[in-house]
Amino acid sequence: MATTALLANVIAPGKPTASAGPSLRPPSLDHLMGTDNYGRDMFRAVAHGTRTSMTVVVAVVVMSLIIGLFVGMVSGYTGGVVDAVLMRITEMFQSVPRFFLAILVVGFFGAGLDKLILLLGLTSWDLLARVVRAESLSLRRR
Template identity: 45%
Template sequence: MAIPISPSRPTPPGIRGWLLAPEPKGTLHASLQQFYQGWLKFREHPLGVVGLVVILILIITAAAAPLLTQYDPIAQNMAIRLSPPSWDHILGTDNFGRDVFARIIYGARTTLDIIILVTIIVAPIGLLIGTCSGYFGGIVDEVLMRITDIFLSFPGLVLALGFAAALGPGITNAIIAISLTAWPPIARLARAETLSLRQMDYIAAVRLQGASSAAVIMRHILPMCVPSVIVRVTLNMAGIILTAAGLGFLGLGAQPPWPEWGAMAATGREFMLDSPWVIAAPGIAIAVVSLAFNLVGDALRDVLDPRGGE
């Protein structure tokens, strides 16, 4: 008489257990408790909290931009061209008389759009390629990883510049160019996670029960890779911001007169000595937001991926 095999699946720490454990009664309460425990651990990183506050301010600023300024970010007024900071114009005006503060907060919308769209594109692609490569191995692993190595062999900004130049200037093409260069690190990470996971006993038990490869990957391996990928994506956001700013600076991102921090910095470099506020404002915004995402990513590494600190 055949004895059905029941997988013995250890409950991993932190979010891993929440993702994989069977759903008991009161799942919502258990999930909220897990979230609260994660928040308590996140609070142990003061710099991470500071980064989170900056990101929340960025989101609120982007959402409430029309309420925070009375000025149109693209309306020109040459009569007040290159006016220094004042009560009427907190951060001064640029070479076309446009309010720099208004352009900064509307530029936050552009930055968030790029971050969100690139993340939506690269996270699934990197996860799928990495897990399939690590799970199937052999020729599949060789082909996928060699393609990944080709992308990784070039600096991200240089590769993004090449794609953006081929596709043409514009915010949509910039997002595509950044996405084409941002997925390889995620794929590498997902592959490394999958190589260790596929050797676990509960994966072997699931296979013996007749689960297909697609089911094993989607239901058992992908959820285990999610915490590490979340950390990696959060850290990648700083690079996405810098790459987008670099493309905008070189005229391959958002096109004038739409406000975008990199393009604003490119315009301000011509007036760096006489009107430093024109370039200082977008430069500081890029640096602060990039640092905030790095700080949050470092804190999330300890919360979602405890092995990362070992």
Template identity: 45%
Template sequence: MRSSTPASAISSVPAVPEPAAPARRPRFGLWRRFRRNRAALFGLAVTTAFVIVGVFAPLLAPYGQLDMAASFQPPGREHVFGTDSLGTDVFSNVIYGTRVSLLVGLFSVLTSTAIGITIGAAAGFFSGRVDTLLMRLTEMFQVLPQFFLAIVIVAIFGASVWSIILIIGVLNWPATARLLRAEFLALREREFVEAARALGMSNFDLIVREILPNALPPIIVNATLQVSGAILLEASLSFLGLGDPNAMSWGIMLHNAQDFFNRAWWMAAFPGFALFLTTLGVNLMGDGLNDALNPKTQSR
């Protein structure tokens, strides 16, 4: 007698679930999207090269002493970039100027970003009167003529590398604050924030652990782009004679060269080109970061 399995028994056997398919990785990661942009790669290479030069300036600079007998020598085999009015090697000065200019650009932007994040996060998270008060403060700083105000402050309190860093940082935070406020206003009502709030997470933890990490990408791009502006502002102040005379920067070199444009063109040409190339590289890198971090460009 042939046995048969009842249909009811077959239907009662639980179906074995199929293994879940692994989550698909994004088609292009951040680095893959970034390296597709050749201009951004060029900017990254230029910026990295200048950072290396600044870090290892004492090892790379071939000359350091004054030699009045060698003043105004044109570019040649012994002095690749020529010498200035005091006989110092322009190539060595450009190398040391890289360190000062990048130091001002980096730390002034870190200062302005820290201030902007604090004010923008508070305004966007708490809204209401706090938002109104902080945004009026931000608007007041935005309408101030920053360059002329920087000139006045430096002229009153004196010029040093760290005072210039502080002045640029204090005057340059409003853009970061407004950008972060907009990000917080968009993120504070999202589901993950509401879930964390329902679990009893404090406001500080909500800001620092939940919202801020998701709002950082545009802040990183903005900070990168602000570095070039800070370098240019320091160079402008130094060119006007308001820089730190004890620190060799590209702006100081341009200031020292302004009386010798016709006699020694190289005194201004090489630091000016270094300034141009650095700001170009930083801006191209910032634009590349913006494209890589912007979700709208991922499908391109």
């Protein structure tokens, strides 16, 4: 998947929405996955779509790692009131349904890839923070 995303322009050159020939053609050497109703090459569309998906995945994972590691390490290392406050914030993020939050974000700010990345990245760090906190606590007590 990552290779397809990185090499999409090489293995499937051209615009994914451009017509590549007659509509509804079966797979062939010219069109590895055939064509759709509008004559667009399906392999080209899948290859370029993979790039978008991988961009979202990488951005969300990086955001989640940064936030989760920071919150978990600070919480586990400092302990006390800071730990209690950070864990209550983490529990708050765990209790809010992400689908409901997504509907609110789209309603207030509109749809978009950037908003999707921010929403997923800012709401998916909670489990990592708990795991890192637990490990930090165990290392601190040794």
